[in-house]
Amino acid sequence: MIEVRGLKKQFEGKEVLKGVDLEIYDNETLVILGPSGQGKTVMIKSMIRLMEPDGGEIYFDGEDIRKLNRRELEDFRKKIAYVFQNSALFDFLDVRENLALFLRMHKKLKEDEIEEKIVKALSFVGLNDDVLDKYPEELSGGMKKRVAIARAMIKEPKYIFYDEPTTGLDKKNAELVSNLIMVLKEKVSATSIIVTHDIELMEKVSDRVALLKDGKIIFIGKKEEISDETLEYLYSIGDTYEV
Amino acid sequence: MLDRKFFENLGEKGINFFTAVYEIFLLFIDSLKAIPKIWFYRRQLVEQMYNFSAKTLPIAAIISIFVGLGSTVQGTYQSSSLIPRYVVVNVIFKSTVIELSPVILALVLAGKLGASLAAEIGSMKISEQIEALETMSLDPVGFLIMPRVIAGLIMLPVITIFANFLAIFSSFFVSTVVSQWVTAHEFINGLKMDYKSFEIIFGCMVKPSVYGFFIALIGSYFGLKTKGGAKGVGESSTLAVVVSAIMIVIFDYYLGELLL
Ligand SMILES: Nc1ncnc2c1ncn2[C@@H]1O[C@H](COP(=O)(O)OP(=O)(O)OP(=O)(O)O)[C@@H](O)[C@H]1O
Numbered sequence: 165m166i167e168v169r170g171l172k173k174q175f176e177g178k179e180v181l182k183g184v185d186l187e188i189y190d191n192e193t194l195v196i197l198g199p200s201g202q203g204k205t206v207m208i209k210s211m212i213r214l215m216e217p218d219g220g221e222i223y224f225d226g227e228d229i230r231k232l233n234r235r236e237l238e239d240f241r242k243k244i245a246y247v248f249q250n251s252a253l254f255d256f257l258d259v260r261e262n263l264a265l266f267l268r269m270h271k272k273l274k275e276d277e278i279e280e281k282i283v284k285a286l287s288f289v290g291l292n293d294d295v296l297d298k299y300p301e302e303l304s305g306g307m308k309k310r311v312a313i314a315r316a317m318i319k320e321p322k323y324i325f326y327d328e329p330t331t332g333l334d335k336k337n338a339e340l341v342s343n344l345i346m347v348l349k350e351k352v353s354a355t356s357i358i359v360t361h362d363i364e365l366m367e368k369v370s371d372r373v374a375l376l377k378d379g380k381i382i383f384i385g386k387k388e389e390i391s392d393e394t395l396e397y398l399y400s401i402g403d404t405y406e407v
Numbered sequence: 408m409l410d411r412k413f414f415e416n417l418g419e420k421g422i423n424f425f426t427a428v429y430e431i432f433l434l435f436i437d438s439l440k441a442i443p444k445i446w447f448y449r450r451q452l453v454e455q456m457y458n459f460s461a462k463t464l465p466i467a468a469i470i471s472i473f474v475g476l477g478s479t480v481q482g483t484y485q486s487s488s489l490i491p492r493y494v495v496v497n498v499i500f501k502s503t504v505i506e507l508s509p510v511i512l513a514l515v516l517a518g519k520l521g522a523s524l525a526a527e528i529g530s531m532k533i534s535e536q537i538e539a540l541e542t543m544s545l546d547p548v549g550f551l552i553m554p555r556v557i558a559g560l561i562m563l564p565v566i567t568i569f570a571n572f573l574a575i576f577s578s579f580f581v582s583t584v585v586s587q588w589v590t591a592h593e594f595i596n597g598l599k600m601d602y603k604s605f606e607i608i609f610g611c612m613v614k615p616s617v618y619g620f621f622i623a624l625i626g627s628y629f630g631l632k633t634k635g636g637a638k639g640v641g642e643s644s645t646l647a648v649v650v651s652a653i654m655i656v657i658f659d660y661y662l663g664e665l666l667l
């Protein structure tokens with residue numbers, strides 16, 4: 165379970181997060197919606213201290229994340245995975261090594277065990293073995309995203325964060341990715357936290373929905389509980405983004 | 408009005424300069440702290456040692472051969488009949504091996520390695536790859552910076568020794584075979600004259616390792632500071648080259664002053 169209380173973050177005097185309160189239950193898929201530039205990325209990065217928060221408390225399974233030193237933080241991050249907005253595959257490594265990196269550095273596995281896990285993860289996201297020797301620059305946006313998801317699942321994380329997993333993908337790829345998110349959740353029984361402004365994705369995968377506006381969570385609950393008014397607002401931000 | 412703006416800008420630049428120096432120093436401390444994990448990051452270290460050597464050897468060879476030729480031609484031209492020729496050879500030898508070849512090589516490698524380092528790390532920064540390393544429980548300084556700094560520290564002397572051999576050989580070739588200005592025997596005597604191994608160690612190992620250290624550390628620093636898009640990456644690599652080149656010439660003077 166993740167508990168966030170009064171999370172604050174500012175950049176040069178500009179308050180982006182003004183006190184975010186959030187509870188995320190185990191094994192749920194929480195979709196956090198918000199228009200572009202509202203601080204969705206800043207929020208999830210602050211939760212795992214990729215950015216240092218300016219105030220507030222963050223607990224993962226009761227552990228106070230803001231108190232961890234660098235070593236403890238490294239240990240904590242072994243149980244989380246993060247799928248970046250633009251995939252963030254390591255461009256100096258081929259797909260195989262991108263997938264292998266975590267296992268190589270942190271698990272004592274034999275070469276063939278690593279290879280087996282890589283091939284499995286890759287086939288899970290619907291890619292063939294022949295991309296293994298390719299470098300990220302040789303992949304399309306959709307393929308990169310799928311490799312990024314494979315790289316996340318290979319960690320067998322307890323928590324997976326997705327930053328706009330469908331943004332910038334065509335309809336077919338977006339659908340594929342949202343299916344992957346659903347299946348992956350069952351497979352590794354992880355808690356998924358997704359930030360997006362893609363309403364379709366939200367309707368498809370969410371157990372609960374949160375809405376980020378003006379630096380605060382203004383709604384959290386089941387998607388059926390969203391008022392018509394809010395829903396209209398959501399569609400309006402979805403539309404403005406598409407243009 | 409204009410004056411005031413000028414001084415304000417100057418003040419701001421000064422402050423930026425000192426924060427940069429301070430931050431580079433902090434990065435150095437962080438890299439030191441990562442050294443205990445060197446076995447954990449051994450793959451990265453080996454890769455960087457390879458990058459720093461194999462990819463720079465061709466340039467180093469061209470530069471050093473021509474530095475050797477150039478200083479020989481200049482030295483023989485300036486020499487007068489009052490000075491024995493082996494003494495001139497000795498002057499050429501020492502100025503090349505201790506001063507010219509290490510410094511010119513370091514300046515060129517500051518351009519090649521420093522710029523590519525800053526661009527590489529800078530583009531990782533703006534595409535969230537540095538953060539991706541962190542989510543993989545890897546320390547970006549341990550994974551990226553420390554191996555590069557150590558590779559610079561170790562491999563620049565290796566390249567310089569190689570380069571100095573080529574420089575001496577090309578000098579030998581042009582003065583004994585091409586122009587036949589001295590005999591091979593005189594040339595060797597010139598090399599042996601007033602030989603101090605400390606000087607050679609200073610020129611081939613001490614200076615290059617300091618330069619290699621600066622090239623790697625400064626390149627990494629500007630890479631990590633990259634902001635914005637492709638333009639930011641370009642700015643970082645330019646800054647990396649300029650600043651490390653300045654450091655190299657400054658330290659060339661102070662190291663000589665201090666140790667010789
Ligand atoms: N490193 C930074 N330095 C300064 N300002 C920043 C930084 N990162 C984010 N911001 C600011 O914080 C605000 C929120 O940014 P964020 O990237 O979190 O938005 P977002 O909701 O993820 O938007 P998008 O949907 O476009 O990804 C923006 O106004 C942005 O300018």
Ligand SMILES: [Mg+2]
Pocket residue numbers: 204205206249327328
């Ligand atoms: Mg974002």
